[in-house]
Amino acid sequence: MFEDHLEEFIQAFSDLFHSAAYQGRGYQTVMDIAQECRVSRGIKAMPEELRPREKLYAHGAAALNNKELLAILLGSGSPGETAISLAQRILDGSEGSLSGLSSSSFPSLCRFKGMGLAKASSILAAVELGRRLFGVVNAQLKVAL
Template sequence: MTINHWPASERPREKLLQKGATALSDAELLAIFLRTGIAGKSAVDLARDLLKHLGSLSNIFSSSQSEFCQLPGLGSAKYAQLQAVLEMSRRALAEELKCSNVLNSPQSVRDFLRLSIARKPHEVFMGIFLDTCNQIIASEELSSGTLTETSVYPREVIKRTLHYNAASVIFAHNHPSGKAEPSQADLLLTQRLKAALAMIDVKLLDHFIITTNKEILSFSELNLI
């Protein structure tokens, strides 16, 4: 039986409109995104298969095209739709942060970083550049490396900081290994960058480590800066 033959109160789209998105299960929300099923399976069935196949919504969002498209009925068009939704979410968070004082929106910063780099398969080092009111001017990936290391040059960081005329900076990088504990190299790099920024009168506000299991470590909170 297709979803169109279900009672109206049980159809994901109608249920969302009546009760709000929070009332829906993960599979029901995915079904609205997928829109259609395949022969013998409704969109909800297909959504359940996808959740079982990849394990969680988080894994679906970070899946590669080949991983996503392994199930029948999930092709490149739906994968493109998924990437568009994720990019819109990232941009919406970035817009929200640009209109607010970052120090007053710590959770928004964490959410933005999770969406941006948590699920990258390789290590990425990101800089968030802020003005004198602690509002975001820009964010960009400053370096990317292998699964175990990345090369970050203080000279290039200073160049980008001056380019944006930033008053302060937040750094973040991901640990694809899943462990949030900072390495000795992480600690040394942070101190080198902090010292370099101080020479141009720019403050390092924080350095975050983000992992694939959604854990986020703040150097500032641990008094490592």
């Protein structure tokens, strides 16, 4: 009898058990439950001392690893993924290094799920600022010598 609707049957039981888990916690609406689920995942669920922005504020940029710096540039992740895990995927897909990231293009960055024009623009702008800063420092060293 349930063979034709097995997937819907399983989903209904899953929803029932999920609702039962939240029974008696004082939620007024389904939106209250959804909000708690969103807050309990992601960077906001992390201890403050491990969050990239807070870590940058407390200890300076030098205390952050490449993944955390990239996560700050990204600003946010996507549904179901934090900016930190997206940053790690991007670094892994860029030969695991900043030099690989520095040769990225819009298409190569936008191939990652969760990356669009705005996030790719932030990364490429930061890479270009780094290049320009390196050029300025390099020119100053030549003048000093």
